[in-house]
Amino acid sequence: MARPDHSSPTQLDRDLADLKLLEIAKCYREVLDEAARKGCSMLEVLATLIGMEQSVRQQRALERRLREARLPKQKTVADYDFNFPKRVPKTAIVRLFDCDFIPRHGCAVLIGPTGTGKPQPT
Secondary structure: OOOOOOOOOOHHHHHHHHOOOHHHHHHHHHHHHHHHHHOOOHHHHHHHHHHHHHHHHHHHHHHHHHHHHOOOOOOOHHHOOOOOOOOOOHHHHHHHHOOOOOOOOOOOOOOOOOOOOOOOOO
């Protein structure tokens, strides 16, 4: 049996676009195909589609809020230069990222003059 042509927008596609359910519009065919293969219920399909839409909206909202906050560039452990400062061993720095001090109600305080490798506000 030949697959239906999905190149022209259907009424469903237009309605999803009007309602701004863009993630559902993008993915519903694949979700329906997968559900047919697995024998999922209509409720499971609906929950999957709405969950995908919600996740994408939450991610976009977070990205928008971060942009609007004008925070400095996000820094990761991968970006950290472990060669500087030379007096602090890499293991001590990496242990801070484990956050083991939090359950003990401890603190991590980085003290020293500017230019010694501590993060500085920008």
